[in-house]
Amino acid sequence: MRSRLLTSLLLACALVPAQAAVSVVDDAGRTVTLARPAQRVIAMAPHVTELLFAAGGGPKVVGAMNYSDYPEAAKKLPLVGSNTQIDVESLLALNPDLVVVWHSGNTARQIAQLESLGIPIFRSEPTRLEQVATSLERLGSLLGAEAAANKAAADYRARIAALGARYGKRSPVTVFYQVWDSPLYTLNDAQIASDIIRLCGGRNVFGELKTVAPQVGVEAVVARDPEVILAGKRYDPANPGLKLWQAYGGMTAVKRNNLFTVDGDLLSRPGPRTAEGAARLCEQLETARSRR
Structure with missing residues (x-):
């Protein structure tokens, strides 16, 4: 036994x-x-x-x-x-x-x-x-x-694929992503935020720059005349945020009121919530297309 x-x-x-x-x-x-x-x-x-x-x-x-x-x-x-x-x-x-x-x-x-x-x-x-x-x-x-x-x-x-199928082939929208106000910083195409912009049928106007987070001048942004300007929430009242561009009424984004606030965490923190940020951004770019 x-x-x-x-x-x-x-x-x-x-x-x-x-x-x-x-x-x-x-x-x-x-x-x-x-x-x-x-x-x-x-x-x-x-x-x-x-x-x-x-x-x-x-x-x-x-x-x-x-x-x-x-x-x-x-x-x-x-x-x-x-x-x-x-x-x-x-x-x-x-x-x-x-x-x-x-x-x-x-x-x-x-x-x-x-x-x-x-x-x-x-x-x-x-x-x-x-x-x-x-x-x-x-x-x-x-x-x-x-x-x-x-x-x-x-x-x-599945969420990302659905967004790509819906928005990826829409008419292109040129985008400036204002990461920081003073000094003025943006991102190049090596960042996930630019991949989101591409998913939605957009194009980062400074995407080709070699620096991951390049500092740019106001004059350079005006010269590239983006159709949309994106900026995060203002955590410091001293930062101008999107108000920075009100003095440049000749810019396409300003004339068409395509100045959009985005949740930086959803665009810059790579995670499942990125799909939520992408959905919001795609809707904003679609709004810009409707204002042409």
């Missing part, structure tokens, strides 16, 4: 699948390998926090960067610094088995320091709409949450 019982137990143990190692390639082209799915994850940028929660990893996120304010549960996470300065001591105290960083936004020296301590690092830098979906899938693999992550990716892809 004992022999049969022991044999049964050994067979049962053999049939239980071991947690296999998981490997993915991050946005910097580096392979990230974990011996088992991550259980304690730190998000080093607001968009990373959103991606991790959307990929089914919310309960496993134990720390975050400042401005990680979505979803609501993220506001309760311990903070481990800012994009310019990581509080390494606080981060290590959380005992992470995976840190997801913003590749171009976090401090390279401190990221290297974390790697030297043996902490697995996934570098996140989605610059195209499709990369939001692949980010969800890859993070889902690292979290052992493939089902939730794959569903989120599929839902997102």
Whole structure:
């Protein structure tokens, strides 16, 4: 009897699948390998926090960067610094088995320091709409949450595809995206916001510039005469926002009242909510077309 019982137990143990190692390639082209799915994850940028929660990893996120304010549960996470300065001591105290960083936004020296301590690092830098979906899938693999992550990716892809089918072939609209007022900054085509503009049938008038976030002059914007000017919400009353352009009544965007406020988080934080921001922007560009 004992022999049969022991044999049964050994067979049962053999049939239980071991947690296999998981490997993915991050946005910097580096392979990230974990011996088992991550259980304690730190998000080093607001968009990373959103991606991790959307990929089914919310309960496993134990720390975050400042401005990680979505979803609501993220506001309760311990903070481990800012994009310019990581509080390494606080981060290590959380005992992470995976840190997801913003590749171009976090401090390279401190990221290297974390790697030297043996902490697995996934570098996140989605610059195209499709990369939001692949980010969800890859993070889902690292979290052992493939089902939730794959569903989120599929839902997102469906929303983006529907917008592309509806607006992508409409008559082109030239767009200036005013990221900051003073000095005046915009984005080039290497940013996801420009990919959204393209999805909606628009064209970024400064998209060809080599600098990711170039500073431009008012005269340069006037010379390019965009049909639409986009700007984020004014958080500081001293910033002129879209009022900056009221003095330039000869511009097409001003004459046609195509001065639109956008939610910068929805356009610049790559995550599932990007589809919501894209839908709003497509509607604004369609409004501009109706005013011709």
